[in-house]
Amino acid sequence: MEVILGKTAGFCYGVKRAVEGAKTEIEKCKNTYCLGEIVHNKQVVENLKKKGMKFIENLEEIKQKDANVIIRAHGVPKNIYKLAKEKNIKIIDYTCPxxxxxxxxxxxxxxxxxxxxxxxxxxxxxxxxxxxxxxxxxxxxxxxxxxxxxxxxxxxxxxxxxxxxxxxxxxxxxxxxxxxxxxxxxxxxxxxxxxKNTICRATELRQKETEEIAQKVDYMIIIGGKNSSNTKKLYEIAKKHCDNTVCIETVKELEIEKLKKFNKIGIMAGASTPDESIKDVLSSL
Ligand code: SF4
Missing domain, CATH: 3.40.1010.20 (4-hydroxy-3-methylbut-2-enyl diphosphate reductase, catalytic domain)
Known part of the structure; x- marks a missing residue:
């Protein structure tokens, strides 16, 4: 069985910067919150929770003084900056450039x-x-x-x-x-x-590569969070060219017995999919 893994699979620049940044911030200060999920990926969020990161949906949930709040790569509406200032909350901004x-x-x-x-x-x-x-x-x-x-x-x-x-x-x-x-x-x-075409280059390359791989293989695996919009799009693109396309969050969802009849398998992963999830699928294949 031949396996083709996309070169652009996994964390993009913006997500990597936010996730690495969040890890550093929680080590520096336990009074650090993250506004929304840092990325649309359960595994990444759970890992940060274990380190002590608190995830909130709005700033009103912060009752402590001298709190820091992380803004994830997606960014936030502009009133959040004003509200944080009023509440004396320090913003650590990882909005992607x-x-x-x-x-x-x-x-x-x-x-x-x-x-x-x-x-x-x-x-x-x-x-x-x-x-x-x-x-x-x-x-x-x-x-x-x-x-x-x-x-x-x-x-x-x-x-x-x-x-x-x-x-x-x-x-x-x-x-x-x-x-x-x-x-x-x-x-x-x-x-x-x-x-103004504001689709980011990382997304463009990933979508292009997904299309190229899907045209060459008999089975295509897209790895990414169920609520990840960019993962969903990769799935749509791959499915157009390869009927046997599945979208999974972790290796546990892979129906490995079904795959035995296929000769060429392609793998692609969303921008918020951690390396570990990709490695798990690869080693299982
Ligand atoms: S804009 Fe592009 S590089 Fe930035 S976080 Fe989103 S997908 Fe990643």
Whole structure:
């Protein structure tokens, strides 16, 4: 049996920085909290809990004085910084620089009067942060077909400037399709369109490699957290090219007996999947 492991599988730069940073911070000070899961991966969160990290959903949960709070790679809405200051909580900011860049773009263009279309999932924490910089003047598009309704709204409300951006882990092919429809429809009405492809490079490479491997193998394993949006996208991409694609969180879910009939197996993992989970699958195969 041949096994092909993606070179880009596992932690991306932003996640690695946040997870390593969180480990260092909890060793330095036990009074450290993390706002939300540090990454969408149960194993990573459990490991940090064992070291003493406390995970909270909002700053109100912090009752101690002199607390530190870690902001994860996804970033947070801008009011969190203000609230932390009011409550005298020290922020340790591990927002990925790629996400900070999107905040900057959204802030600049919304102040310049642009209507913002953000490709991604409306409830994803990264987008909640981005939306806070859009000044109520935005729409979120998850599926390609939703764009037509938004175009109608733009035209009927006589909007004249539109910005298209994206969640860092959005599917590149879908983004390009949305861009094409927008360009085509808005140019007919002389509406200005600015496109900023804010899908991060790490995501782009990972999606590309997933596609390449899935085309070559008879069975494809995607490893990642059940609530990880970038893992879900890798699964969708692989499934398009390889019918026998599974998505698992840990090696325990792997149906190893089923795999014996396959000759070539591909492995890819999401940006929040730790090396140990990948190694476990490899050694099991
Ligand atoms: S996927 Fe990209 S944007 Fe998100 S944390 Fe990783 S490097 Fe940063």
């Amino acid at each position: 790629n996400v900070l860049k999107i905040h900057e773009i959204a802030d600049k263009y919304s102040k310049d009067g642009y209507y913002i279309i953000l490709c991604g999932n409306k409830n994803h924490p990264e987008n909640l942060g981005t939306i806070s910089y859009c000044n109520q003047n935005y729409d979120v598009v998850e599926k390609e077909e939703e764009i037509n309704k938004i175009i109608d709204k733009i035209i009927s409300n006589n909007m004249d400037k539109v910005l298209l951006i994206s969640q860092t882990t959005y599917n590149l092919e879908k983004f390009k399709n949305i861009e094409k429809v927008l360009k085509n429809q808005l140019s007919k009405k002389n509406i200005e369109l600015i496109v």
